[in-house]
Amino acid sequence: MKSRARFSTLRRWLALLWLAGLLVAAGLAPVLPLPYAPDAPDLHAIAVTPLTGQHWLGTDPLGRDVLAQLLFGARTAVLVSLPAAALATLLGTILGSAAGFWSNDNIRIPAVYGLAALGVVAFSFVFQLSSGTSILLLGIIAAGLSLGAARLHRAGYRQVVALPVDRAVLGLGALVASVPLLILALTLAALLQPSPAGLLAVLVATYWPGPARLVRAEVLRIRALPYIEAGRSLGLPDGRLLYRHILPNCWHTISATFPISVATLIGLETTLSFLGVGLPPETASWGRLLASARLAPTAWWLILSPALAILLTTLALRQLSNTVSRNPQ
Amino acid sequence: MKRLFLSIGCLFTLAACSTPASTADETVRIRWSRDPENLDPLVLPNPNAYEAINLLHCSLLTVDYTQKKFVPWLAQAMPRVQQQDSLLLVTYQLRPEATWDNGQPVLAQDVAFTLKVMNCPGLPNEAARAQYGFIEAIRLDSLDQRRFTLVLRGRAQELVQSSGDYPILPEYKLDPQGQLRPVALAALRADTARTNPRRSPAVLAFAERYEAAHLNQHPENLPGCGPYTLKEWQPSRYLLLQRKKTWWADRVKNPAPQLVANPTAISYEIIPDDATALLALRRGDIGVYPMVPARDFIQLRQDKAAHNLRFYTADSYDMITAGFNTRRSVLRDAATRQALSYLFDIPGLIQASQQGMAYPSVSLVNPQATAIYNDSLPLLKPDSRQAASLLSNAGWRRDKQGWGRQVGNGPAQRLELTFSYRTGDAAYEAIVLQFRTAAAQLGIPVRPQPLEASLFTKQLRAGETDMFLQLLSGNPFAYNFAPILHSQSLGWGNFTGFGTAASDQLIEAIATEADASRQARMLRKFQRLLRQESPMVVLFFLQYRLAAASNLTNLHATGIRPGYEAAAIRTRPVSPLQP
Numbered sequence: 001m002k003s004r005a006r007f008s009t010l011r012r013w014l015a016l017l018w019l020a021g022l023l024v025a026a027g028l029a030p031v032l033p034l035p036y037a038p039d040a041p042d043l044h045a046i047a048v049t050p051l052t053g054q055h056w057l058g059t060d061p062l063g064r065d066v067l068a069q070l071l072f073g074a075r076t077a078v079l080v081s082l083p084a085a086a087l088a089t090l091l092g093t094i095l096g097s098a099a100g101f102w103s104n105d106n107i108r109i110p111a112v113y114g115l116a117a118l119g120v121v122a123f124s125f126v127f128q129l130s131s132g133t134s135i136l137l138l139g140i141i142a143a144g145l146s147l148g149a150a151r152l153h154r155a156g157y158r159q160v161v162a163l164p165v166d167r168a169v170l171g172l173g174a175l176v177a178s179v180p181l182l183i184l185a186l187t188l189a190a191l192l193q194p195s196p197a198g199l200l201a202v203l204v205a206t207y208w209p210g211p212a213r214l215v216r217a218e219v220l221r222i223r224a225l226p227y228i229e230a231g232r233s234l235g236l237p238d239g240r241l242l243y244r245h246i247l248p249n250c251w252h253t254i255s256a257t258f259p260i261s262v263a264t265l266i267g268l269e270t271t272l273s274f275l276g277v278g279l280p281p282e283t284a285s286w287g288r289l290l291a292s293a294r295l296a297p298t299a300w301w302l303i304l305s306p307a308l309a310i311l312l313t314t315l316a317l318r319q320l321s322n323t324v325s326r327n328p329q
Numbered sequence: 330m331k332r333l334f335l336s337i338g339c340l341f342t343l344a345a346c347s348t349p350a351s352t353a354d355e356t357v358r359i360r361w362s363r364d365p366e367n368l369d370p371l372v373l374p375n376p377n378a379y380e381a382i383n384l385l386h387c388s389l390l391t392v393d394y395t396q397k398k399f400v401p402w403l404a405q406a407m408p409r410v411q412q413q414d415s416l417l418l419v420t421y422q423l424r425p426e427a428t429w430d431n432g433q434p435v436l437a438q439d440v441a442f443t444l445k446v447m448n449c450p451g452l453p454n455e456a457a458r459a460q461y462g463f464i465e466a467i468r469l470d471s472l473d474q475r476r477f478t479l480v481l482r483g484r485a486q487e488l489v490q491s492s493g494d495y496p497i498l499p500e501y502k503l504d505p506q507g508q509l510r511p512v513a514l515a516a517l518r519a520d521t522a523r524t525n526p527r528r529s530p531a532v533l534a535f536a537e538r539y540e541a542a543h544l545n546q547h548p549e550n551l552p553g554c555g556p557y558t559l560k561e562w563q564p565s566r567y568l569l570l571q572r573k574k575t576w577w578a579d580r581v582k583n584p585a586p587q588l589v590a591n592p593t594a595i596s597y598e599i600i601p602d603d604a605t606a607l608l609a610l611r612r613g614d615i616g617v618y619p620m621v622p623a624r625d626f627i628q629l630r631q632d633k634a635a636h637n638l639r640f641y642t643a644d645s646y647d648m649i650t651a652g653f654n655t656r657r658s659v660l661r662d663a664a665t666r667q668a669l670s671y672l673f674d675i676p677g678l679i680q681a682s683q684q685g686m687a688y689p690s691v692s693l694v695n696p697q698a699t700a701i702y703n704d705s706l707p708l709l710k711p712d713s714r715q716a717a718s719l720l721s722n723a724g725w726r727r728d729k730q731g732w733g734r735q736v737g738n739g740p741a742q743r744l745e746l747t748f749s750y751r752t753g754d755a756a757y758e759a760i761v762l763q764f765r766t767a768a769a770q771l772g773i774p775v776r777p778q779p780l781e782a783s784l785f786t787k788q789l790r791a792g793e794t795d796m797f798l799q800l801l802s803g804n805p806f807a808y809n810f811a812p813i814l815h816s817q818s819l820g821w822g823n824f825t826g827f828g829t830a831a832s833d834q835l836i837e838a839i840a841t842e843a844d845a846s847r848q849a850r851m852l853r854k855f856q857r858l859l860r861q862e863s864p865m866v867v868l869f870f871l872q873y874r875l876a877a878a879s880n881l882t883n884l885h886a887t888g889i890r891p892g893y894e895a896a897a898i899r900t901r902p903v904s905p906l907q908p
Contacts, residue, residue, distance in 0.1 A: 040766040041759055043677035047624070061624065062759045063681055281758065281777050282765065294604040295755050296624065 092211025100219030173209035386553030389493030451536030483841020556590030668719035827864030
């Protein structure tokens with residue numbers, strides 16, 4: 001029993017050590033005294049084996065230094081995957097908590113505001129389209145708004161309608177999740193110019209439904225607890241209840257899944273780079289380094305180094321997630 | 330019942346254990362790295378399209394790959410040539426055996442029709458107009474329907490060869506009523522899109538009919554008199570050509586090599602990825618792999634497990650060039666372009682990207698053509714000092730952000746470039762990365778822009794690139810630079826935007842000069858002009874590297890595109906596996 005606990009502690013420390021090393025490498029990569037830049041080809045050392053000259057980990061078939069690519073690839077992984085996971089989690093938390101807390105009938109707004117908002121959204125969408133289609137659509141929208149206004153006139157302008165937040169968030173999430181993550185990310189990445197910002201947007205746009213569903217379920221559970229009922233009976237506003245009393249209790253779930261999100265997004269970024277989309281060609285990436293092995297199938301070092309980096313990072317993040325879930329403090 | 334099952338079981342067991350019999354499938358499978366994209370005989374956007382069209386259609390003359398010279402194909406013999414002032418009169422006689430698929434003979438009228446199509450307004454024939462603009466007129470023989478004379482502007486012998494090097498199109502299919510017959514070729518040639526064309530209803534109707542045939546994607550709508558027909562084309566997957574059961578040349582007694590088509594079918598397998606293509610070759614899924622990447626070629630040649638393959642090399646007329654878009658304000662002056670030329674490490678790139686299987690050149694002329702190659706020009710070597718000095722001469726000043734300059738009262742310019750190239754070729758990526766690194770050391774930011782093939786072509790045509798990499802194909806027969814550097818080729822072949830009155834005149838003079846020594850002098854002058862103006866940098870000429878299954882023979886491996894002769898390939902039966 002003792003040895004098992006000791007092994008678990010060792011694993012935890014190893015994982016933390018690896019992740020700390022990764023962060024240091026990512027942060028210090030531009031100032032490290034590397035003999036070669038990651039995108040500078042050494043034309044006299046094409047696909048050379050490790051420990052050849054100053055190329056400690058060898059070079060790829062274009063003569064780029066593998067060590068420099070690994071370090072700068074770590075930087076790319078951290079700079080893309082970490083913000084992407086944070087933003088996707090933030091977006092998922094906002095949408096999931098709103099859906100769980102207000103459900104489908106707890107936010108009520110005057111119908112006239114709803115109609116105006118709908119009109120603004122519809123018109124702004126239509127103005128993006130070509131003129132031929134937009135005239136027809138404008139007509140349809142105007143007719144719909146007129147009908148809505150007439151109905152409001154009959155019912156009285158003070159009529160309120162419930163916003164189906166839960167249904168909207170779940171529907172949108174289901175829509176995004178209905179397409180396999182890789183296919184969706186590939187499609188979006190193909191539409192955008194390759195850039196780190198574009199890749200970040202693609203990763204956030206495709207990954208938020210997971211955290212949203214998780215937070216929604218947690219909020220639904222906490223919302224039914226007696227202390228929330230007590231808060232309501234004391235007359236605390238909804239925003240305060242959600243922000244001060246519910247979300248802090250969701251933190252444990254969010255923090256436990258965050259490392260898993262980072263690991264998944266590193267995997268996704270690596271896959272996209274392997275396929276040659278998402279990042280510009282001069283940006284170092286583990287996936288791109290792995291892909292260069294296709295040009296030199298016998299160059300084992302081109303597979304081993306990035307594969308090890310990806311594997312160890314993923315395992316370390318999973319270990320971190322386990323640690324957080326077992327020890328919330 | 331038991332016996333029946335036992336018999337069936339034994340049959341299966343025997344079938345499984347027996348040696349596989351050699352199949353009679355003589356389909357030759359050839360790797361293409363990209364789709365032909367467009368099979369309209371007037372357009373032909375890439376060498377693959379050109380290769381396919383040469384199997385579907387016949388021209389008057391063709392290239393004998395073994396002898397490296399033009400030989401008669403639809404023509405019965407090489408044409409008779411007469412000089413008349415500044416013109417050449419070239420008389421052809423068509424073969425009596427030559428027929429279309431419907432049995433009608435190929436006649437001089439079809440050649441006249443083809444020339445009219447190549448000059449008809451409203452058709453995508455800009456390339457043909459530029460390349461064959463020297464054919465002034467065609468005179469049909471009133472006594473012999475298979476005899477005609479082409480009137481060529483200029484006196485160069487290369488013009489005679491070029492005058493017969495385009496696919497002859499069937500009049501019966503595209504113009505069954507003969508509506509174009511009354512329209513003179515000269516009238517069509519004078520008629521350009523710029524000069525408010527005097528188009529007759531017949532010409533307009535014909536152009537509409539041609540467009541409606543959608544030959545770009547449906548070449549089967551225009552059956553040629555070549556040995557093959559298109560059986561199937563799955564864009565970006567494969568293109569399958571089937572040998573005609575009865576081709577007109579089969580009736581020729583003792584046929585010359587160009588009148589023989591051996592494979593019963595040719596399947597061009599479109600495999601963009603080199604590693605996949607290599608695997609397909611090793612597995613026997615493809616039989617011919619042209620232009621194998623240098624590293625793979627060398628490894629494969631040394632690999633004992635690849636004993637079922639044969640390897641061929643030849644010095645080619647294909648060159649990789651880096652072009653500058655001279656219409657961009659930062660690249661408008663020659664000094665800036667010259668400066669950037671000094672950032673390429675050509676010897677290093679030849680070694681790194683081609684494993685030494687390429688050779689440098691000072692310009693667009695192959696160094697092996699010693700009579701016309703301008704060896705007084707030095708080969709380009711990387712020299713960042715010279716580059717910086719030339720940039721200063723061009724008015725650029727280096728500051729903290731890089732290089733900037735002010736030209737007249739115009740806006741301040743920054744020397745920042747995009748470098749576009751077709752994605753999927755490691756050599757291109759290596760070139761761009763080397764240039765980017767050298768430019769970065771000098772303080773010039775360069776953004777690599779890998780593009781999918783059709784998007785790349787689209788951007789080139791729209792002039793939306795700063796610098797670009799391009800593979801240019803030459804040949805040892807003619808020196809016509811009009812399609813790539815003449816100002817009339819802007820937008821479809823001349824992607825650098827280069828072209829002055831003097832350079833246009835020189836290009837035309839080279840193409841039409843009859844005297845070999847005078848032509849050589851002009852060619853040397855043209856190479857010097859290109860070095861001074863630097864609209865493009867010739868990085869290196871490639872060596873063709875061909876790997877083929879050992880049961881395929883008679884490939885006629887050569888340095889002329891595509892590097893082999895598909896129709897000549899013979900398949901040796903595979904011997905049954907020995908136990």
